[in-house]
Amino acid sequence: MSDTSVPQLGEQYDHLADDREIGVGPHPEPWPDDPRYDPELLAAGDRRNVVDGYRYWRHEAIVADLDTRRHGFHVAVENWQHDFNIGSVVRTANAFLAGGVHIVGRRRWNRRGAMVTDRYQHVRHHDSVASLAAYAAGLGMPVIGIDNLPGAVPLETFRLPERCVLLFGQEGPGLTEEAWRHATAVCSIAQFGSTRSINAGAAAAIAMHAWVREHAGPA
Structure with a gap:
């Protein structure tokens, strides 16, 4: 009993x-x-x-x-469909201390997933990827896209620049054609299961951590 x-x-x-x-x-x-x-x-x-x-x-x-110790990478997210994952990307950018966060497309974005961490980041808006690319070029920072489509190079073997902008697309469609045109390189994340893609927020976290492992010292 x-x-x-x-x-x-x-x-x-x-x-x-x-x-x-x-x-x-x-x-x-x-x-x-x-x-x-x-x-x-x-x-x-x-x-x-x-x-x-x-x-x-x-x-x-x-x-x-x-601001005295932000890292050399920035994070940019395309926002054409008001993707709820953007908040999660911003929160992760705060955790890894991105130098800046950029919203491309619609100015309004879903802040719920950010858990107020956007208040501790410098968030800029760009009407287009071309505008983002021009801003990045002015800082001497190449744009590195993250997308699992044919033509992308494996993130696992790619050496991320110490200063760069990591550009992410939206859940589902991924990066736009305009993003591919303006990116210096596009990296894919290795997958081994049956799904064709992973969550956009998860992909952003993997890419940011790849940069941290390569360029950042201990937390």
Whole structure:
């Protein structure tokens, strides 16, 4: 006979999830004498989606600190169909500290998946891929497309430039013909299963991590 008084595995984790608090509460006094800290956060607590090192910091102070160590790659996403994956790409760009984020096409994009991380990035809008390519050329940064279509070179064997713009298409259609024309190279991601493509947000994360493994030091 089973002992019904013993909680099941799922029940054990349920109560942990209910009791878990996100972030930190009010900072104990005396407060740190540092202009980077926000008095309101010190008093009320900091529940934002930031790493512990930035707890209680002003938003502007966090952005300023990130600007001192952003990486040499930028991320660009085509936005012709209001793709919900864009928010996920932006969130990953923040995690890997992209030098900039670029939205190509429609100015409005679905921010839900970004989890407010776009506030810590420099986000620019471009009406077309040609406009993005001109901007990148002005910075001396080649545009590297990511797409699994014939003609693409394997990302696994391609040496990503230290300074570049990684350009991603939308879920389903991938990169547009205009993107292929303006890209210095287009890289594919190796797949071994039955599906013809992977989620656009996942593809972006793989490509950014490939750059990090090649050019970035320890976090």
